[in-house]
Amino acid sequence: MKIGVIGGGAAGYFAAIHASGKGNAVTIFEKSPKLLSKVKVSGGGRCNVTHRPMEISKLVKNYPRGEKFLKKVFRHFKCEDTIEWFESRSVPLKTENDGRVFPCSDDSQSIINALQVEANKLGIQVKTSTGIKEIQLKGDSYLLISDRGEFLVDSLTIAGGGYPKVDGYAFMNKLKHQIISPIPSLFTFNTPQEPIKKLMGISMPNTQVKIEGTKLNYQGPLLITHWGVSGPAVLKLSAFGAQWLFDQKYQARAIINWNADFSEQKYFEHLTQYSKSHPNRKVSNYPLFEIPTRLWEYLCDKSEVDLDQTFNSLSKKQINKLVQNLFCHILNINGKTTFKEEFVTAGGISIDEVNPETLESKYHPNLYFAGEVLNIDGITGGFNFQAAWSTGYLAGKSSVKNTI
Template sequence: MASHPVLDLAVIGGGASGFFTALQYAELAPGKSVAIFEKGSHFLQKVRISGGGRCNVTHACFDPGEMSKNYPRGSRELRAAFHRWQPSDTVEWFRHQGVELKTEPDGRMFPVTDRSETVIDCFLERARKSGITLYQNRPLTGITLLDDGTFSLQFENLETPVVARTVCIATGSLKGSSLLQHLKALEQTLQPLVPSLFAFNVSDRRISDLAGVSHPHVSIRREGTSTARQGPLLITHRGFSGPAVLRLSAWEARELAETNHHFPFIIDWLPEMKPDAIQAQFDDNRRTHGAKLVRNSPIPPLPRRLWERIVACSGIEDQTTWGQLPKAAAKNLLDGLKSARFEAQGKTTNKDEFVTCGGIERKTIDFRTMQSRNVPGLYFVGECIDIDGITGGFNFQAAWTTAHIAATDIATR
């Protein structure tokens, strides 16, 4: 069978970082041949489901130093990288393509349409106009470095190998990937792959039947550690989720994996109030609202249903008034508000949306170019590298930034 013409660039992975690498390369090196090979039947799948189907494109943080603080792994390397392509560049690029972004109060940025399809349509249309060839259902089964410095790529559903001058690996998480042994053969070392950004499975009477109740601001830490993460929290059918939980799961991904995701943690339901201030509020209620039921007096911003449950689980009867509240019960309530101890019994991840900590070891990549330090012509972008951000548009921004740097260097080769 006739062999394929030699490609200037083969991008392995049809997700955010792969598409952006190909699009940027096509802009910088018009007339060069580039193809994207996606193992699944859909391109940009993570873009489609991100942000509840709205696509959290980036985060409105325009200082590279501040931006880099949102990455549990890779912050040092990204700090320099963000000086070359940061959220303001992302916003401008999308605007130039006719996709306007808007900023939400928490800093997350979405298309004004609130539809991830807007981003997907933009990418597919740009790829079509740029002459980028798109292959679906093409898992890479082998990669060999040839004597002349080109790469021979074997794909499922393609009889003859594809030869490419340059290869960019943009597969997203390498967890369970058949590429691992090929990358090891190319002297790419990997950091162990463990989940990041996951919810905690908790079975506890303090939260049973409260699924859907959210709290705007808690502080949460693993028991035995002093570093807490703050943010909104959501009670789910399985336990706890929301930004505060996801942040803790990201920053402590390796430690939590070592416990097999069974670990005790502490929630402070009122992190903006010191224990003395809460005690003073109790004393004031006793003096001025002595006849009022304790369960009817939630301290803002605690949701009423959650407050009622914390009160009940502190051993306080439904009909107890502030005037009748015993000192021991008041102390239980204070402890239940400031240092509630829970046990995580595993994790829950959205299988399509999860982020992985680990991947291609950062020191084996030159972050000025995103090229492998061991294999000239082999590039890595996005989540296949041992880089990950907290929730809020940070992982996509790392994808755009690494893709831009790689495409810029490949275009000058």
């Protein structure tokens, strides 16, 4: 049997590896000259392989699109299986405090090497710079047409990743699968008109960020950048709000609580009590609520508090205004920026047309899908890679079952 895999990324390699055996000839077709390029740059070059193992019911909550579908997929291959697979191939992994899992080497090349060594050992052929321009149905087989010739395969897994525009899926037109129009997911918020940009580099460990006029909100670290705000809270919020923000053309208002441990009432009570306990302290010299000095000064200025004032001189109006800026600081969003080199899309092949127990097309036998080409995506933290490993594994294993 000839098995073809379109895409030389994480999902493609995993599908090819798990489709090998039983005398099958497996070939990966990659359109670019580079292989596993997203693995290379992920996590600042460290590769966030997966996330700390958790119950599947909790794991799927980290996927804005594909939750119910992935619940079935993860029963076949979950976070624990990913960790075991790499560690059994001499890639020790470590779990950081926030649950993210990285190779102990802190080098994504460790992951790349493990995948490529396994592929070589299994005799998988890899054809780079071989973009598939069209897929033709030939009975139950598939003819792949490229600039480098035509290839007939008995079984095909499409794991080519996400595309920024629907045109990217044109090579699949003859398969008649519904394509959900792709939109960006995981991006930072641009705030070009906001003076807060001058505080670039300041981070807060536990904020809550909301999108005004919606129920969308997320809690976590936030980073102020020279173009706006970033960090896990913003990135995760962008993923869950991807469609709404797209529809609004990325024009919205973010509401920030700078310390999510404090409610509006708690801020007010703490400020009032502090003013009584330390009446003669200068406001500028004693930032409260674990706020960095520069951000504290900025928020005081926004609240019309003179930094030379003492706490006991604050009027009720000034305290109320300061509480407002601490609890619901409003930033005008005007645009987005892709997070580093990590490109994630929402959209792709409709999962309603794919069997979640095998990842086989409901329309065509021996046709499988894996990775971001499906309309599934996760938040930051190793969740997108886990979806890649799990769908790649299941697609590969399923294609082998059908060749026995």
